[in-house]
Amino acid sequence: MELLSTDREKITSEWIDGVTSSLQGRISKAEVDRELRELYEALVQGLRAGGEETRGDGFSEVRALLTELSRNRARQGFTPSETAISVLALKQALEPVLRNDSAEETTAYLRLGRALDDLALYTVEVYTRTREEIISSQAAQLMELSTPVVKLWEGVIAVPLVGTLDSARTQVVMEKLLQALVDTGSEQAIIDITGVPAVDTQVAQHLLKTVVAARLMGAECTVSGIRPQIAQTIVALGIEFGDIVTKATLADALQHALRKSGVDLVTHQDARR
Amino acid sequence: MTERVPVLRIGDILLVSIQVDLEDQTVLDLQEDLAEQIVARAARGVVIDITAVEIVDSFVGRMLATIASISRLLDAETVVVGMRPAVAITLVELGLSLGGVRTALDLEKGLALLRRSATGAELP
Amino acid sequence: MTVPWASEAPPQTQPIIGNDDVVRSRQHVRAFAQQCKLSLVDQTKFITAASELARNTLVYGGGGAMRAGLVERQGRRGVAAVFEDSGPGIPDIELALTDGWTSGGGLGLGLSGARRLVDEFFLDTEVDRGTTVTIVKWAR
Numbered sequence: 124m125e126l127l128s129t130d131r132e133k134i135t136s137e138w139i140d141g142v143t144s145s146l147q148g149r150i151s152k153a154e155v156d157r158e159l160r161e162l163y164e165a166l167v168q169g170l171r172a173g174g175e176e177t178r179g180d181g182f183s184e185v186r187a188l189l190t191e192l193s194r195n196r197a198r199q200g201f202t203p204s205e206t207a208i209s210v211l212a213l214k215q216a217l218e219p220v221l222r223n224d225s226a227e228e229t230t231a232y233l234r235l236g237r238a239l240d241d242l243a244l245y246t247v248e249v250y251t252r253t254r255e256e257i258i259s260s261q262a263a264q265l266m267e268l269s270t271p272v273v274k275l276w277e278g279v280i281a282v283p284l285v286g287t288l289d290s291a292r293t294q295v296v297m298e299k300l301l302q303a304l305v306d307t308g309s310e311q312a313i314i315d316i317t318g319v320p321a322v323d324t325q326v327a328q329h330l331l332k333t334v335v336a337a338r339l340m341g342a343e344c345t346v347s348g349i350r351p352q353i354a355q356t357i358v359a360l361g362i363e364f365g366d367i368v369t370k371a372t373l374a375d376a377l378q379h380a381l382r383k384s385g386v387d388l389v390t391h392q393d394a395r396r
Numbered sequence: 397m398t399e400r401v402p403v404l405r406i407g408d409i410l411l412v413s414i415q416v417d418l419e420d421q422t423v424l425d426l427q428e429d430l431a432e433q434i435v436a437r438a439a440r441g442v443v444i445d446i447t448a449v450e451i452v453d454s455f456v457g458r459m460l461a462t463i464a465s466i467s468r469l470l471d472a473e474t475v476v477v478g479m480r481p482a483v484a485i486t487l488v489e490l491g492l493s494l495g496g497v498r499t500a501l502d503l504e505k506g507l508a509l510l511r512r513s514a515t516g517a518e519l520p
Numbered sequence: 521m522t523v524p525w526a527s528e529a530p531p532q533t534q535p536i537i538g539n540d541d542v543v544r545s546r547q548h549v550r551a552f553a554q555q556c557k558l559s560l561v562d563q564t565k566f567i568t569a570a571s572e573l574a575r576n577t578l579v580y581g582g583g584g585a586m587r588a589g590l591v592e593r594q595g596r597r598g599v600a601a602v603f604e605d606s607g608p609g610i611p612d613i614e615l616a617l618t619d620g621w622t623s624g625g626g627l628g629l630g631l632s633g634a635r636r637l638v639d640e641f642f643l644d645t646e647v648d649r650g651t652t653v654t655i656v657k658w659a660r
Contacts, residue, residue, distance in 0.1 A: 297485065298481060298482075298485065298561055301481035301484060301485065302481050304481070304501060305480075305481060305501065308501060308502065308505075309501075310501060310505065332485070332488045332489070335488045335493055336481070336484035336485050336487070336488045337484070338493075338499065339479055339484040339487055339488065339493070339494060339499055340479045340480075340481065340484045340499060340501060341475075341476075341477065341479070341498075341499035341500035341501045341505060341506070342501060417543050417546060417547065418543075419539055419540050419542070419543050420539050420542060420575070421539050450564065450567075451546055451564065451567050451568055451571060452568070453568050453571040453572055453575075454572060454630060454633060455571075455575060480564075481561075482560050482561045482563075482564035482565075483564060485561050485564070485565075486561070486564045486565050486568045486637065489565060489633075489636050489637055490568065490572075490633035490636065490637060491619055491632070491633050491636070492633075
């Protein structure tokens with residue numbers, strides 16, 4: 124702790140310079156200056172209160188600052204090294220202070236070094252967690268994007284599925300499709316899987332459940348675009364498609380759906396008479 | 397004493413709209429009331445509107461299937477309308493497919509369905 | 521099975537003695553399911569499962585109680601409900617969990633169906649001692 128308080132101004136400016144140069148100007152010096160000065164203060168406070176217990180209560184302020192710093196770095200696309208250097212550069216900045224070679228000072232430096240290493244690891248942890256959050260929110264966005272429910276005709280909606288279907292995505296599609304039935308008042312739905320390279324048992328089960336759920340709501344679901352390989356898989360897996368209507372192409376499915384709705388049209392005329 | 401669900405009549409159709417979270421006894425009472433009313437009012441169709449129902453468990457599901465079977469014996473057709481997507485997904489997962497129960501998206505489509513089958517224009 | 525109840529709010533107990541307690545159990549777990557931000561479909565699944573098990577407790581267990589609340593494990597949040605009775609117990613668990621098997625004139629979907637609607641399902645039963653069923657659903 125004494126190490127940090129002795130030549131305060133010199134160490135911080137050295138530290139700030141080190142970090143700024145490693146970030147190659149992608150963050151302004153003023154910002155780094157603000158971040159690190161705050162961190163320095165907290166660090167001194169922390170060492171005073173909690174010794175080298177970097178995961179203890181004394182360091183909660185330091186950890187909060189580092190969390191913010193690491194989150195920002197992760198969001199701005201810096202690497203983990205560029206994040207951890209913010210802490211590690213302080214070790215380098217301290218080196219010039221160690222001039223008089225006393226054993227006491229060396230031990231102090233080593234102990235501080237260990238604490239700083241630990242804090243650097245902490246930034247990497249936060250960095251990774253933030254990245255994971257970003258990835259999972261992107262996956263969720265992608266899921267939303269990749270499952271449009273389109274209206275083909277009055278009373279006929281369709282979901283053209285493209286890409287690999289996993290259990291989670293199929294479930295999202297299922298819920299979206301069923302909600303769209305209610306929102307549009309459609310009695311016919313088409314699930315087109317032309318763009319799906321493969322299905323496994325779980326996905327096939329989900330598709331089946333969607334069809335049954337739609338039926339419970341009073342709508343009919345047609346599955347179109349089953350590729351030959353997928354047909355083989357379905358049979359090989361022993362999945363019973365039962366009385367579910369399947370069509371080779373989306374066009375056939377639409378024709379089928381329209382014919383079903385066509386019966387509707389006739390009755391409307393009946394009703395008017 | 398539990399509340400009873402009102403049974404309304406429109407022409408030769410009985411309409412039940414379930415608005416509250418049903419107690420098991422209320423469900424049984426409704427089943428009984430409907431059977432009596434179908435005969436008493438010579439109804440040809442029954443519409444059960446579950447638009448407002450958030451939870452359909454196996455007990456209520458069984459009631460819907462039973463009412464459909466009873467009304468069929470009494471020469472009336474039952475349509476369940478307005479099932480929410482979340483309820484439908486849950487029933488499928490539960491293993492209840494309500495075979496033999498006709499369904500429609502909303503009240504209007506349910507009434508149209510009954511009219512259609514009354515005029516003999518069966519759905520293909 | 522020890523339920524990882526969330527630290528900030530202890531689980532609440534709801535007796536299941538009369539018919540209207542099944543409705544009350546549903547409303548009870550609904551509040552928790554909404555609180556831990558389950559999706560609408562997951563809420564519906566969990567409440568339906570709780571409804572099945574509350575009825576089982578009443579009809580087969582001769583009444584009992586439900587404890588429900590929020591749970592927490594490794595940063596994930598969820599909702600749990602524990603149904604306890606001191607009824608006759610289940611002699612053959614395998615059989616009781618089979619679709620369509622019933623000892624009480626129901627559809628036989630209560631236990632097996634409830635199991636499919638939740639993420640975790642624990643059944644602890646002893647003949648003449650009673651049955652405890654624990655269900656958990658995690659927020660996605």
